[in-house]
Amino acid sequence: MPDEFLLDEQACFALYAASRAVTDTYRPLLGELGLTYPQYLVLLVLWESDARPVKEIGEALHLDYGTLSPLLKRLEANGLVTRTRLPADERTVVISLTDEGRAARTRAAGVPSAIGCALGLDETERRQLIDTLRRLTASAAAYSSGGFDAQP
Amino acid sequence: MPDEFLLDEQACFALYAASRAVTDTYRPLLGELGLTYPQYLVLLVLWESDARPVKEIGEALHLDYGTLSPLLKRLEANGLVTRTRLPADERTVVISLTDEGRAARTRAAGVPSAIGCALGLDETERRQLIDTLRRLTASAAAYSSGGFDAQP
DNA sequence: GACAAATACCTTGCGCGCGATGTAATTGCG
DNA sequence: CGCAATTACATCGCGCGCAAGGTATTTGTC
Numbered sequence: 001m002p003d004e005f006l007l008d009e010q011a012c013f014a015l016y017a018a019s020r021a022v023t024d025t026y027r028p029l030l031g032e033l034g035l036t037y038p039q040y041l042v043l044l045v046l047w048e049s050d051a052r053p054v055k056e057i058g059e060a061l062h063l064d065y066g067t068l069s070p071l072l073k074r075l076e077a078n079g080l081v082t083r084t085r086l087p088a089d090e091r092t093v094v095i096s097l098t099d100e101g102r103a104a105r106t107r108a109a110g111v112p113s114a115i116g117c118a119l120g121l122d123e124t125e126r127r128q129l130i131d132t133l134r135r136l137t138a139s140a141a142a143y144s145s146g147g148f149d150a151q152p
Numbered sequence: 153m154p155d156e157f158l159l160d161e162q163a164c165f166a167l168y169a170a171s172r173a174v175t176d177t178y179r180p181l182l183g184e185l186g187l188t189y190p191q192y193l194v195l196l197v198l199w200e201s202d203a204r205p206v207k208e209i210g211e212a213l214h215l216d217y218g219t220l221s222p223l224l225k226r227l228e229a230n231g232l233v234t235r236t237r238l239p240a241d242e243r244t245v246v247i248s249l250t251d252e253g254r255a256a257r258t259r260a261a262g263v264p265s266a267i268g269c270a271l272g273l274d275e276t277e278r279r280q281l282i283d284t285l286r287r288l289t290a291s292a293a294a295y296s297s298g299g300f301d302a303q304p
Numbered sequence: 305g306a307c308a309a310a311t312a313c314c315t316t317g318c319g320c321g322c323g324a325t326g327t328a329a330t331t332g333c334g
Numbered sequence: 335c336g337c338a339a340t341t342a343c344a345t346c347g348c349g350c351g352c353a354a355g356g357t358a359t360t361t362g363t364c
Contacts, residue, residue, distance in 0.1 A: 004264040005257065007196050007212065011278050012174050012267060014285040016193075017214050019171035020321075021292040022164050027322090028296075038350065041168075044159050055312065060159065062169050067351050069314055074349080091312040091359045105157065112156040115164060120291030121284070126163050129284050132277060133166040139272030140173040144180075172351075179352090190320065207342065219321050221344055226319085243329050243342040 025118045029111050033104060038063070039075055040108070042095075046081065047105050051096045053086070080104060177270045181263050185256060190215070191227055192260070194247075198233065199257050203248040205238070232256060 007013055026037045035043070038061075045060045046052065058068055072095055075081045080101035086092045121129065159165050178189045187195070190213075197212045198204065210220050224247055227233045232253035238244040273281065 003200075005196055005199050005260075007193070007200065010196075010264070011271060011273065011282050011285075012178070013193065013196075014282045014289070015167070015171050015174055016189075018285040018289045018292075019167050020214065021289040021296075022167055023321090025292045025296050026164070036349065037168075041159070041165065044157055044162075044165075047157050048155075048159065053312080062172065063350095064352065065313055066315080066353075071350075089312085089360070093313065108157075112162070118292050118295035119163060119288050120295075121163065121288060125284060129281075129288075130163050130166045132273070132281050133163075133170040136271050136273060136281075137166070137170045137173040140170075140177045140270050143270035143272075144173075144177050176352090188319065205342080215320095216322065217343055218323075218345080223320075241330070241342085245343065 022115075022119070025115060026111075029114060030108075033107055034078060035104075035108075038067070038071060039080075040111075042068075042071065042075065043080065043097075043101065043104060043108075046095065046097050046101065051094055053092045053094055055092070057095060075101075174267070174271070177267060178263075181266060182260075185259055186230060187256075187260075190219070190223060191232075192263075194220075194223065194227065195232065195249075195253065195256060195260075198247065198249050198253065203246055205244045205246055207244070209247060227253075 003009070023037050026040070030037060030040050033040075041061050042057060045057050054065065054068055054072065057072075058064060061068075072081065072083060076083055079098055082096050082098060084094050084096065086094055116126075119126075155161070175189050178192070182189060182192050185192075193213050194209060197209050206217065206220055206224065209224075210216060213220075224233065224235060228235055231250055234248050234250060236246050236248065238246055268278075271278075
């Protein structure tokens with residue numbers, strides 16, 4: 001049996017390395033738009049459906065307020081989104097795209113295909129990778145908050 | 153054709169989310185040992201072969217000096233490694249395990265299997281995931297520094 | 305209608321991760 | 335040999351990512 005501690009045997013390290021390699025690939029592309037990868041993810045969420053409370057963005061991206069609050073302030077400072085308190089509930093802050101935020105989608109038109117090309121996976125592999133990663137994420141999340149595959 | 157900008161269609165986001173979910177799973181386990189996940193990775197490298205220059209550790213983990221230098225100082229401050237300049241070449245700093253650093257391997261004995269369980273993948277899936285991620289990482293790295301699958 | 309609990313968000317602190325810049329030691333080249 | 339280029343590492347600044355603690359608003363309960 002191979003050593004459990006061997007770096008190259010570990011799916012976790014492959015995941016960790018791959019994730020950073022992908023971010024590296026995004027960096028020059030998004031840099032031209034003045035965006036980081038997490039900021040781009042927030043825009044993806046808003047391009048799907050605009051004017052969403054911070055909570056919903058956090059749920060979509062699995063990010064908490066501690067990460068999102070300053071990130072959204074930077075997006076606001078860069079003129080891509082606005083932050084408005086909901087009159088019906090003064091606790092919730094709704095994030096909306098500005099004209100420039102919507103225009104950024106056009107400017108980013110080439111990004112998904114460029115990345116798709118850089119990853120070098122065919123459609124079958126891509127589908128299967130997404131499927132495996134989603135089950136892995138769900139399994140890890142269940143383990144982290146429950147001990148095993150238990151209900152809350 | 154589905155919207156290229158859809159979050160759930162993107163392998164990159166699945167990767168990003170999975171990577172953080174895995175780190176979340178490690179955190180409580182490594183927290184008991186006073187380690188972070190990147191620090192644990194450095195120890196994995198040293199447990200494989202001790203007394204390595206910073207450069208080699210960086211190559212193994214795909215991390216640069218800007219990340220490693222302060223991280224290794226923290227490991228030193230916590231008594232797990234020593235940092236010694238090589239007499240033959242005063243530029244290179246060799247990182248070596250202390251007794252406590254070697255003992256940490258025993259204390260971490262249960263970590264790999266606990267994580268393996270948390271991920272919920274069978275051996276076939278695990279192998280294939282590692283293989284796909286490695287090819288993806290290599291492809292992304294080639295793209296990032298060369299334009300396409302070119303030689304250096 | 306008062307008040308405790310819950311909710312939505314913000315701030316602080318710390319550890320990465322990476323680009324940019326700096327420094328000392330070594331190598332290579334004429 | 336002399337000196338420029340290279341190498342190995344350190345430092346700084348900034349943006350995450352997350353835990354912990356704080357504030358303001360709303361909801362639920364009596």
